[in-house]
Amino acid sequence: MFQDDAGASTQLLRKINMGAVLRHALEAETFMATEAMAVTGLTRTTVLGLCDELVDRGWIEEVGDSREAGQYVKGRPARRYRLRNDVGHVVGVDAGQHTVTAVVSDLRGTILARATHALDSQDGAARRTTVRAAVDEALGLAAVHPAGVFLTVIGVPAPVDENGRSPRNNEFWDNMNPDFPTVLADRGETIVDNDANLAALAxxxxxxxxxxxxxxxxxxxxxxxxxxxxxxxxxxxxxxxxxxxxxxxxxxxxxxxxxxxxxxxxxxxxxxxxxxxxxxxxxxxxxxxxxxxxxxxxxxxxxxxxxxxxxxxxxxxxxxxxxxxxxxxxxxxxxxxxxxxxxxxxxxxxxxxxxxxxxxxxxxxxxxxxxxGVVLGALECGLSAVREQPLSFDPRRQARAGEREGRA
Amino acid sequence: MFQDDAGASTQLLRKINMGAVLRHALEAETFMATEAMAVTGLTRTTVLGLCDELVDRGWIEEVGDSREAGQYVKGRPARRYRLRNDVGHVVGVDAGQHTVTAVVSDLRGTILARATHALDSQDGAARRTTVRAAVDEALGLAAVHPAGVFLTVIGVPAPVDENGRSPRNNEFWDNMNPDFPTVLADRGETIVDNDANLAALAxxxxxxxxxxxxxxxxxxxxxxxxxxxxxxxxxxxxxxxxxxxxxxxxxxxxxxxxxxxxxxxxxxxxxxxxxxxxxxxxxxxxxxxxxxxxxxxxxxxxxxxxxxxxxxxxxxxxxxxxxxxxxxxxxxxxxxxxxxxxxxxxxxxxxxxxxxxxxxxxxxxxxxxxxxGVVLGALECGLSAVREQPLSFDPRRQARAGEREGRA
DNA sequence: CGTAGTAAATAAAGGAACTAAATTTAGTAC
DNA sequence: GTACTAAATTTAGTTCCTTTATTTACTACG
Structure with a gap:
């Protein structure tokens, strides 16, 4: 990845390091500066500075009770940080031939809700509305605002290229993979992939x-x-x-x-x-x-x-x-x-x-x-995309959407 | 690659940018600061500083005649730089069943010499000495000091894992891939790979x-x-x-x-x-x-x-x-x-x-x-390893080895 | 209760690496 | 010799990180 990044300004460093700390936050239940120092190799001063910024940006929050959960007794109690529960969410969908299952999880992979809808028609349009209905039902059950979704990943029984498209010469595949992104606008970025591929990721x-x-x-x-x-x-x-x-x-x-x-x-x-x-x-x-x-x-x-x-x-x-x-x-x-x-x-x-x-x-x-397998793989696909480039997502989108609606 | 690089100190930046300029030098016949600025997105000041350092480290040299080869007429003539011809070399070997071919190239991929030796024995030890002989003959023809070799890549007709080893349960494979690195010590790092894989790389x-x-x-x-x-x-x-x-x-x-x-x-x-x-x-x-x-x-x-x-x-x-x-x-x-x-x-x-x-x-x-195919693939494998991480190689090794021998 | 000990937080100083802007230099064109 | 051009050089920041105190918030123990 370095070689792609010709021309690295000094701000890039900050981004690399902030990503490293954030990635640790995604994995750890809760963490102290000392842990992040060990993981990142940075100084305490720097790590705390990064944590400040991550708090500002809405990714993590400080949790007060420092030592009770702590692994140590002596010395000044460390500040503790935790990924905010409401930073963002990921939706995984198994859009199978006869059934659609949607699952909502937080960024740690904890599943918050699921919804299953039967499909009687094999028509592409019908599948699109059913997928949307299943996703929205799951989001409702999880009490997650659509704007709080970082990524929606959909598994379909058809080959899918890297752009989410299936070969055009096959009516069955066309119906199985009928341009889902348009119907899921405002529910985060949409990724479509083959069901077996997603099962493999799971x-x-x-x-x-x-x-x-x-x-x-x-x-x-x-x-x-x-x-x-x-x-x-x-x-x-x-x-x-x-x-x-x-x-x-x-x-x-x-x-x-x-x-x-x-x-x-x-x-x-x-x-x-x-x-x-x-x-x-x-x-x-x-x-x-x-x-x-x-x-x-x-x-x-x-x-x-x-x-x-x-x-x-x-x-x-x-x-x-x-x-x-x-x-x-x-x-x-x-x-x-x-x-x-x-x-x-x-x-x-x-x-x-x-x-x-x-x-x-x-x-x-x-x-x-x-x-x-498929629906969990879809989730995993979304989660690993978030883990790879967490800073490319915006935890504030949800809050802003909420504000807008409040005003309206 | 970023995510592996948790804890990026400020010096890492220098390394990223120096790699970017060096990679440009590996591709271009000759280059001026303005080109490198376009490629890397860095300022003139920074690029010239990086070029200075690359000259110090023995990677590139300044070529005086600035405008005669130049694409422009007006203004102050730009300084021009070029990869040094003697920075380092790569050796590719096709260690086939009946023939061993070794090829020496510079870092631009220009082939300087080749040597082919027949193999009458299928014994592993015999193959090792033949490979060594072919490599040394090619190096001699190219007038390249063994210490000037960055990488030697050997293709063998056997499956090879990422550590260069073949499955141990097969006598034929054992003979085809008989621990070449020991016999090629001091000729740079040794990489062994399967012949078809290398042909694919070519x-x-x-x-x-x-x-x-x-x-x-x-x-x-x-x-x-x-x-x-x-x-x-x-x-x-x-x-x-x-x-x-x-x-x-x-x-x-x-x-x-x-x-x-x-x-x-x-x-x-x-x-x-x-x-x-x-x-x-x-x-x-x-x-x-x-x-x-x-x-x-x-x-x-x-x-x-x-x-x-x-x-x-x-x-x-x-x-x-x-x-x-x-x-x-x-x-x-x-x-x-x-x-x-x-x-x-x-x-x-x-x-x-x-x-x-x-x-x-x-x-x-x-x-x-x-x-x-195989011998060119071996070369390509070595060249792309150099292109990916040029700074992990040391252009000065050769010079130092030369000095040592001069003193002795 | 007060003192010692410990580990974290904070503050202050400094260095490395980049950018930006002004100035100088080395040429060509006329 | 003057005008023009594009590159080099110089100078003055900025950002981000590290290093080295210093302070803070606790526990332990006499």
Missing amino acids: ERARGTHGGSFAALLSGERFGAGLVIDGMLLRGPRGGAGEMRLLNVVEGVGSTEGLGLLGRQWAVDASRAGALPSGSILARIPAEQLSAEAVFNAAADGDITALGIVDRLGERLARIAHVLASLLDVDKVIVAGAVAAALEPVLSKATAVLEDHFEAPVPVLAASTLAAD | ERARGTHGGSFAALLSGERFGAGLVIDGMLLRGPRGGAGEMRLLNVVEGVGSTEGLGLLGRQWAVDASRAGALPSGSILARIPAEQLSAEAVFNAAADGDITALGIVDRLGERLARIAHVLASLLDVDKVIVAGAVAAALEPVLSKATAVLEDHFEAPVPVLAASTLAAD
Whole structure:
């Protein structure tokens, strides 16, 4: 970043250092000058000066009770500072195919409210109004003024380029990503990204997966968010992580996801009358069969379900192998709604990987974020944007908007 | 980079600005203060002060004749500065399986000398001494003192992690990457990287491919250097771009490269007596057949060669499709020694992509760097490291080493 | 209760790095 | 020789940080 910043005036220093202190404030529950000195390497005088300015600008506030929460007893009690709760907020949205979920959090990532709206139409205009409604409901529940939103991040089931646009030649994608920013004006900057990418960011934020992994969304169709060396891959058209290549992978042959196939194979068996009389699956009407039901039946030893799970495990193993061998990822994290019940499939796939593929073989894991992966990733995306350049946002916008309304 | 630099003292500013001026000096043939002012946004006073310091430190020198080369006539003639030719040098090495090539350049990227040594042994120790010999020969030809080398970058046919190490469980890789830094001590810092990765960097430096492409090395085995969104992918073990996945891709099934298969299929046809009497290939003894000969024969209309080229084109199309569909690359650049003769294969593959695969389809191109891709990429890798952090290198090391030797 | 000890806050002085504005210098054009 | 031009140089700030006292607000203990 330095090299971009040719021509650094002396005021830039102040900005760098203020950013450093502010970043510490975003992470710490509460902090004293001495801590900030250790983090930034600056003098007490300087740090206190920066804190003064941050208070002026509305980012942090001083909290009086200095020692009671303190880690020390002796000497003059230190002043303590804290990020203001009302500095700004971030909104994360999962604009899925059938459901829209919006979540509001403060800058520390504490979730204040969520709202879920069902979508009956696939039309782009309808999606726009539903997203707006969900966002506004969540903001209302959290009692956050729209002007208090720094960023709104929306996850959509379509490839999205760095400008938030999806390829224009596809009607489905057009409907999934119908220019959300215009309908969310005055709710902060809007970022649109692919749902699998955001799920990957959510996993990355959990910090337990290392720097290189794939987050595999696996409901109806496979889609992956690829994090390599800590970086999320996008591609010029946002197509990185699209799984079209599965069509030409031996033993896979299609992009159909675990959810779809698990359900479909069970339905096929049911309709064909191929379920043994004692089968757990036989008790469920064909039109109510779901992948989760199949996985749970397999966990209970159902023979048909186990057969399906084995086939899915083989399939998943091949997919994981493809990702790991081309991209060297350590781990493939299966996310999406099916993740919770996925254990039998993962065991089978892990066994297949170890028995039939050359080391190093990727670790398979189910996401622990359940169906929230995308919306949490959207939040995380917004939060990390704020953490990277906090000073590019203005904590006073909200206050000014409030004043204006008061006058009106 | 700012956020890493918590605690910026006032001297940091100087360093930022000095780096900016120096970076301009690295690019411009010669420059005046006014230019540097435009580039950096600094005042004349400051720029001249920085130039003074850069002269002191041995980076640049003042050139007297100010106006004769000048773009203007009026006013007081401007002082002119130029990067010193002897500031430092960069060495790039292609430590291939059978040949070692070393190249020496100055900091502007002008190549001063090259040396090529054949390798008869595949033993790691032998490779180390050969690499050292090639480097020293090139340095001798360029009349560059070893202490005048800022960086030596070595490309090897093995995956390499960010610390320059290859996975330990593979004897071949061990021999290909046998701890070069120890044998090149006192020839600057040593960087080891995968050959395909370096070839990709060479292509990136040419600047005509956009931010996302794959450089496909295609001699005996396929290997790729992947550049996505302008970043070179590595992976935790340096395994990104390994093409093991081709084993499970329909219509490909192995990692064998175009060079190997082109030769092998021709040899098979020759030995089986399947070559028509008029065939160009029939005039070449089986043991002298090469992929290049096959491609050239195809260009001349040889029916057997055309058959081979068609099969290879189908294969290449599938490989390009896999890379493009998973990573969204715009372009697949085929590099390596076969690249020059590759046109017939590329035409076929392009046709296959357009006819049988869904858009967007990647552009195929042969590298214009011929067999030099890896060694030029190694150079580029070193040069861009210098360009990024020029001030982390010391132009005076060489002079001091010279003095020491003079005294001794 | 008063004194010693401690760690933070504050104040004062100073240095490094940049800008701005006035002045000087080294040329060309006529 | 005079007018003009554009760069160099000089001089006088400004900003931001550090260093070095000095003061303040507490705890501990006799």
